[in-house]
Amino acid sequence: MTDNTTLLVGPFNRVEGDLELRLDVQDGRVAAAYANSPLFRGFERIMEGKAPMDALTIVPRICGICSISQSMAAAMALADFAGKTPSPDGAKVAQLLHMVENVSDHLMHFNLFFMPDFARPVYADRPWHGRAVDRFTAAKGSALKRATEARAGLLHIVGLLGGKWPHTLAIQPGGVTRAPSARDKVRLSADLAAFRSYLEEVMFGAPLERFLELETLDQVSGWETGDVALFLSIAQDLSLEGSGLGSGRYLSFGAYPSPNGPVFERGTLVEGASGPLHPEQIVEEISHSWMLGEAAHPSNGMTRPDEEMRDEAYSWCKAPRLAGLTYETGALARQAIDGHPLATALAREGSVRARVLGRVLELARTQVEMERLLASIDPRAPFMRHVKLPSDGEGVGLVEAARGALGHWMRVEGGRVTSYQIIAPTTWNFSPRDERGVPGPVEAALVGAPVRAGEDTPISVQHIVRSFDPCMVCTVH
Amino acid sequence: MTDFSETSTAGQATAQIETFYDVMRRQGITRRSFMKYCSLTAAALGLSPAFVPKIAHAMETKPRTPVIWVHGLECTCCSESFIRSAHPLAKDVVLSMISLDYDDTLMAAAGHQAEAALEETIEKYKGNYILAVEGNPPLNEDGMYCIIGGKPFVDQLTHAAKHAKAIISWGACASYGCVQAAKPNPTRATPVHKVITDKPIIKVPGCPPIAEVMTGVITYMLTFDRLPTLDRQGRPAMFYSQRIHDKCYRRPHFDAGQFVETWDDENARKGYCLYKMGCKGPTTYNACSTVRWNEGVSFPIQSGHGCIGCSEDGFWDQGSFYDRVTDLTQFGVEANADMVGLAAAGVVGAGVAAHAAVSALKTAQRKVQDSKKKEEA
Numbered sequence: 013m014t015d016n017t018t019l020l021v022g023p024f025n026r027v028e029g030d031l032e033l034r035l036d037v038q039d040g041r042v043a044a045a046y047a048n049s050p051l052f053r054g055f056e057r058i059m060e061g062k063a064p065m066d067a068l069t070i071v072p073r074i075c076g077i078c079s080i081s082q083s084m085a086a087a088m089a090l091a092d093f094a095g096k097t098p099s100p101d102g103a104k105v106a107q108l109l110h111m112v113e114n115v116s117d118h119l120m121h122f123n124l125f126f127m128p129d130f131a132r133p134v135y136a137d138r139p140w141h142g143r144a145v146d147r148f149t150a151a152k153g154s155a156l157k158r159a160t161e162a163r164a165g166l167l168h169i170v171g172l173l174g175g176k177w178p179h180t181l182a183i184q185p186g187g188v189t190r191a192p193s194a195r196d197k198v199r200l201s202a203d204l205a206a207f208r209s210y211l212e213e214v215m216f217g218a219p220l221e222r223f224l225e226l227e228t229l230d231q232v233s234g235w236e237t238g239d240v241a242l243f244l245s246i247a248q249d250l251s252l253e254g255s256g257l258g259s260g261r262y263l264s265f266g267a268y269p270s271p272n273g274p275v276f277e278r279g280t281l282v283e284g285a286s287g288p289l290h291p292e293q294i295v296e297e298i299s300h301s302w303m304l305g306e307a308a309h310p311s312n313g314m315t316r317p318d319e320e321m322r323d324e325a326y327s328w329c330k331a332p333r334l335a336g337l338t339y340e341t342g343a344l345a346r347q348a349i350d351g352h353p354l355a356t357a358l359a360r361e362g363s364v365r366a367r368v369l370g371r372v373l374e375l376a377r378t379q380v381e382m383e384r385l386l387a388s389i390d391p392r393a394p395f396m397r398h399v400k401l402p403s404d405g406e407g408v409g410l411v412e413a414a415r416g417a418l419g420h421w422m423r424v425e426g427g428r429v430t431s432y433q434i435i436a437p438t439t440w441n442f443s444p445r446d447e448r449g450v451p452g453p454v455e456a457a458l459v460g461a462p463v464r465a466g467e468d469t470p471i472s473v474q475h476i477v478r479s480f481d482p483c484m485v486c487t488v489h
Numbered sequence: 490m491t492d493f494s495e496t497s498t499a500g501q502a503t504a505q506i507e508t509f510y511d512v513m514r515r516q517g518i519t520r521r522s523f524m525k526y527c528s529l530t531a532a533a534l535g536l537s538p539a540f541v542p543k544i545a546h547a548m549e550t551k552p553r554t555p556v557i558w559v560h561g562l563e564c565t566c567c568s569e570s571f572i573r574s575a576h577p578l579a580k581d582v583v584l585s586m587i588s589l590d591y592d593d594t595l596m597a598a599a600g601h602q603a604e605a606a607l608e609e610t611i612e613k614y615k616g617n618y619i620l621a622v623e624g625n626p627p628l629n630e631d632g633m634y635c636i637i638g639g640k641p642f643v644d645q646l647t648h649a650a651k652h653a654k655a656i657i658s659w660g661a662c663a664s665y666g667c668v669q670a671a672k673p674n675p676t677r678a679t680p681v682h683k684v685i686t687d688k689p690i691i692k693v694p695g696c697p698p699i700a701e702v703m704t705g706v707i708t709y710m711l712t713f714d715r716l717p718t719l720d721r722q723g724r725p726a727m728f729y730s731q732r733i734h735d736k737c738y739r740r741p742h743f744d745a746g747q748f749v750e751t752w753d754d755e756n757a758r759k760g761y762c763l764y765k766m767g768c769k770g771p772t773t774y775n776a777c778s779t780v781r782w783n784e785g786v787s788f789p790i791q792s793g794h795g796c797i798g799c800s801e802d803g804f805w806d807q808g809s810f811y812d813r814v815t816d817l818t819q820f821g822v823e824a825n826a827d828m829v830g831l832a833a834a835g836v837v838g839a840g841v842a843a844h845a846a847v848s849a850l851k852t853a854q855r856k857v858q859d860s861k862k863k864e865e866a
Contacts, residue, residue: 022638030560030637050636053562053627054675058668063809069797070805073668073696076566099753160572164784171783175792178566179696179799182792184752189793191758317675319630328634396753468601485564 021469022050024477031442031484034326035473037463042473045451045458047442052328055489056315059432064090064401064424067432069181071420074434074489076178077120080113080170081413082486083183085420085434091185093407093424094399100271101393102187104385105173107268107275108200109180109188110411111382112169114267115207117414118343118371121481122215123148123159126368127239129478130246134464134471140246147239155214155239162210168203172196187396194391204383211379215239220376227353229253229361232369240372247365256457256476258362262345263289263334263440265419267412268381275381276350276412280339284360286349290335291410291419296435297331300324300444307447310421310433311406328488331443331452332435340453341416341440342480344370347377364479371481403427413437415481436486454480509548509711523548530712533705535727547712554711555618557610557649561642562635562669562678563624567660570697571704604638607645611652619710620653622646622663626684627676634676643684655689655716656681659703661799664692664724671805682723691716692723694775696799701780702728722802724774733770733796736778739763749793757793767811768795775800 022032034046055074059067067086072079084106091097098106130144131153147155167177173190174180182189192200208220216223217237226232233248235241247253266278266289280287297307302325304316318325333339344367347355355373358366401424409420416437423431443452451459454477461472507515513523527544531537560568610618624642627634632641650656658681661667670678682690693706706725709717717725734740742748743762750756750765764771770778773796777788789796795811798804 020639030635032636032639051562052634052676053669053678055669057673057675058671061672063811065811066809069810070668070671073564073566076564076569076697079564079566167783168786171781171786173792175787175789175794176777176782178564178569180792181789181794181797186752189752189757190791191793317634321630321633394753396757398751398753 019463019468019470021473022048024474024482031477031482033458033473033477035458035463035470040463040465042458042461042463042470045455045473046326047329047444047452047455048327049329049438049442049484049488051484052317052488054315054317056432056434059422059429062429063427064093064422064429067420067422067429068184071432071434072179074436075483075486077117078113078413078415078418078483078486079178080110080174080180080183081411081418082420083180084110084411085409085418087183087185088409088411089407089420089422090401090409091399091407092409093405093422094185094401096185096397096399098185098187099394099397101389102184102395102397103270104389105188105190105192105395106183107270108382108385108389109170109174109183110268111378111385112166113177114412114414115375115378115382116163116166117481118375119159119163119215121371121414121478122239122243122368123156124150125481126475126478127155127243128153129471129474132471138246138249140242140249143242144246147242158210158214162207162214165203165210166207169200172199184396184399186399187394189396191395192389192391197386197389197391200386201383204379204386208379208383211375213238215372216376217241220379223373223376224380227357229354229357232354232358243368243372247368250475252365252368252475253361253363255472256364256367256461256479258340258453258457259338260284260360260362261337261339262348262359263339263341263417264346264349265289265291265410265412265417267346276346278410279349280334281345281349281359284356286351291408293335294419294435295333295336296433297333297446298325299331299447300326301330302328303330310419310435311408311423311431313421313433314431315433325444327444329439329442329444330435331446332440333443333446338443338446338450338453338456339440340480341437342367342370343374343414343416345416346370346412347374352377364475367479367481401427413483413486415483415486416440418486434489436483436489438480438483438487441480442482442484442487454482507553508551509553512553513548530705530708533701534709544712547714551712551714554714555610555614556621556707557607557618557653558621558623559637559642559645559649561622561624561646561662562627562676563660563662565623566697567623567662567703570700571659572700607649611649615652616654618653619655619657619707620649620688621657621659621707622681623659625662625666625670625678625680627669627678628684629675629677646681646684650685650688653688655691655710656685657706657710658682658690658692658694660698661694661696661804664694665802666805667696667799668805689716690723691719691725694724694729694800694802698800699728699776699780699782702776720774724800728776728780729774729800731774731776731779733773733775733778733790737770737790738778739790760793763790763793763795765813766795767797767809767813769798769801769804769814770796772814773798773801 017037019035024031030051032048035042036044071086072082127148128150131149135141147153170177174182215238260283262281266274268275279289302318302321304318305314348359406423411418419435421433441453445451463470527541531540626643632643635642637645658664663681666680720726739762747761748765749761781788797810
C-alpha cells in the first residue's frame with residue numbers, strides 16, 4: 013500500500029440501512045473520514061399537510077428496529093402539543109414496551125452485528141479465534157441462534173401489549189390502547205423471567221446483580237463468565253480500549269420519563285463533568301449536507317433536499333450540534349449521565365470497548381428496571397386519558413432510543429402538520445462536518461485507525477463504526 | 490405461466506447444487522425434525538396430510554433453490570419480522586434452505602467482498618435463483634436517494650433481476666410503495682413491479698408481512714418450485730384471501746352495534762369493535778386475525794387499536810388513519826354488516842373487487858397450466 017490513498021468503504025453489512033465511508037489514509041492510518049448516509053426518503057416532508065395523529069402511524073415506519081422509540085417520541089410530541097400527560101399506568105405500559113425494544117436492539121447488536129467480525133479469517137492466529145468462530149460466525153454461530161430465540165420470546169411482551177412488532181400502534185398520547193389484565197401480568201412476568209435466565213446463562217454467565225456491582229475498569233476486566241468474558245478477552249488482546257476514541261462529550265435526553273423523573277437521567281457529560289441539557293441550544297447545520305436552507309433549531313428547521321447534490325457536501329445527513337459542539341449519544345452516554353460508576357469510568361475511556369460494555373451494562377440494568385416496572389402496573393387503573401388536540405400549536409417529544417437521543421419537533425396550523433423535524437441518535441453520531449469543518453463523532457473517532465496492507469475494508473474501521481451501532485435508516489429518514 | 494420448473498432444470502445443468510435435505514442435514518437438523526417440518530409445512534399451507542411424503546420427497550431430491558435478498562429504500566422491518574418466525578424449527582429450516590446466498594443485513598462480508606459475493610451468486614446460479622426484494626427503488630434524481638456500493642439501488646435491482654427466475658416483493662414497500670411513497674413521495678419511491686416487468690413477481694404485502702406468511706410463501710416456492718396461486722393483485726391467495734373483518738374476534742360487537750367511541754371510554758376496556766376509531770379491517774385482506782403476530786400472541790385489533798390496512802395498496806394516502814372508512818349511519822344489525830364492508834371498500838380501494846376476481850383468476854391460471862402441460866406432452 014502506498015503512503016497516501018483514499019478508500020471508499022461500503023456497503024457496510026450488518027448495520028441497519030446503508031452507510032458509505034470515504035477514508036483518507038496516510039502511512040497506514042486513517043487521516044480523515046467522511047461518513048455518508050446514502051439513503052433518503054423524506055419522512056419530514058411526507059408529514060407536512062397530514063393530520064397530526066397520523067404521525068403515530070407514519071414516523072415509526074422510519075425504522076423497523078427502533079419503531080417504538082419513534083412511536084414514543086411522536087406520542088410525546090402530540091401530548092406536549094395538547095398540553096396533556098398520559099395516564100400514569102398507561103405511561104408505564106408504554107415504557108415497558110420501549111424498554112423491551114431497546115433491550116432487543118442491544119442484544120441484536122452484540123450478537124448479530126458486532127461480534128461476528130471477530131470470527132473473520134483475519135484473526136485466525138489469535139488464541140480466542142476458535143471460540144469466536146464457534147459462537148459468532150455470521151448467520152451460523154451458536155450464540156446467534158440462542159440470542160434470536162431469546163429476543164423473539166422477549167418480544168412476546170410487545171406482541172401481547174402492542175398487538176405487533178415492528179410498527180406497534182398501541183402507544184397514544186393519552187396512554188396505551190391495551191389495558192393489561194392480571195392474567196396478562198402473569199404471562200408478562202414469565203416472559204421477563206425467561207429473558208433473565210437467558211441473560212444469566214448465556215450473556216453474563218452469572219446473576220445480573222453481580223455484574224451490576226462492578227464499579228471500576230479493573231473489576232470489569234476481571235469478569236470471567238459468559239459471552240461478555242469472551243468479548244473482554246478479545247478486547248484486551250486487540251487493545252480495543254484504545255480504539256475509536258471519542259471526544260468525551262456525551263448527551264442524553266433522559267430515558268423512560270415518569271412522574272418522579274426519568275429512569276435514566278437527562279443531561280450532558282463533558283470530560284467527566286455532568287451538566288444540564290438545554291435542548292434550545294440544538295442547531296442542525298447543513299453546510300456539508302445535500303440540504304437547502306439555513307442552520308436552524310429543529311422547531312424552525314426544514315428539510316429540502318439539494319437535488320443538485322453540490323460538490324462541497326457529501327451526505328443526506330444534517331449535522332446536529334449542541335451549543336456548537338458535537339456530542340456522542342447512546343447507551344454509554346445514558347448510563348454515564350445516569351451516574352453508574354462503571355459507566356462513568358467507561359465514558360472517560362470513550363473507546364470501542366467502552367461503547368460495547370455500556371450496552372452490556374444497560375442490558376443488565378434495564379432487565380431489573382423492566383421487572384420493577386411490571387410489578388408496579390395496576391391492572392385496575394386507567395391506561396388511557398382523553399386527549400383532544402388543539403388546531404394550532406407546537407409539540408416536542410424527546411426520548412432515548414437504543415442508540416441514543418431521539419427528538420421530534422412538530423408544528424400544527426389549522427389542524428394540519430406544517431413542520432415535522434426529527435433528529436435521530438445516528439444523526440448525532442454519524443453527522444457530517446459543520447460550518448467550521450469540525451467532523452462528526454464517528455468521523456473523528458475513525459482518525460488514527462490502523463489500515464493493514466491490502467485492506468480495502470479495514471477491520472479496525474468496521475469495529476469502530478459498529479461500536480456506535482449505526483441505524484442508518486433513522487439517520488436521514 | 491407461474492410454473493418455472495423448466496428454467497430451474499436449465500439452471501441445474503450449469504450449477505451442481507445440493508438438495509434441500511443435504512443442506513438441512515449439514516446444518517445439524519435431524520431426520521425427525523425434518524419430517525416434523527414437512528408436516529408443519531403442509532399444515533401451514535393448508536394441504537392435507539397426504540402431501541407430507543410428497544413434500545419430503547421433493548426436499549430429498551430437489552436441488553436447493555438459491556435466494557438473493559436485496560434491500561432498497563426501506564426500514565428493514567421485513568427482515569426483522571422474518572427472523573422471528575413463530576416456529577423456530579420452520580425458521581431454521583427455511584433459513585438453512587435458502588441460506589441467503591446474498592443478504593446485506595445478515596451476511597458476514599462487507600464492502601467489495603459483499604459486492605463480489607453478489608456477482609458470484611448471480612453468475613453461479615443464473616436463471617435459477619429467486620430474488621427477494623425488501624424495500625423499493627426511488628427513481629427521482631436518477632435513483633440517487635438510495636445508493637448501494639456507489640450505484641443507485643435501481644441498478645442493482647435490475648441487474649439482479651435479469652437472471653432471476655422469480656421475484657418476491659417483501660412487504661408494502663416492494664409491493665406497493667408504502668409510507669415513503671406517501672404524498673408528495675419526495676423520492677418517487679416505486680414498487681418493484683413497475684420497474685421489473687418481465688419476471689413473475691409475487692407480492693407479499695404488509696408493513697411488515699407476518700413472519701409465518703413470509704416463511705409459508707418461501708417454503709411453498711422452494712418445495713413445489715412454482716409460484717403459489719395469486720390473487721388479481723399478485724398476492725398469494727392462501728394468505729390474502731380472508732378479510733380481517735370476517736375473522737375478527739370483535740366481529741360480534743360490530744354486528745351488535747357495540748363500538749368504541751373514544752380511546753378512554755368503557756367500551757374500549759370491554760373490547761368493543763374499533764370501526765368508529767378508523768379500523769380498516771372491513772377493507773383489508775390479510776391473515777392477521779387468524780395467524781396473528783409475534784408467535785401468535787396477538788394482533789393490532791386485539792391490542793385495542795384498529796387495523797390500518799397495511800397490506801392494501803395505497804393505505805398510506807387515504808386520509809387520516811383515524812378517519813372512519815365510511816360515513817354510513819345505518820349499521821349495527823347483522824344484515825347490514827357486509828353492506829358496510831362493501832361500501833367501505835369502495836372508498837378505500839378495490840380490495841373487494843379484487844377478491845371477487847380471485848376465483849375467476851384461479852380458474853384462468855389452472856387453464857394456462859393445463860394447456861402448458863399438454864404442450865410439453
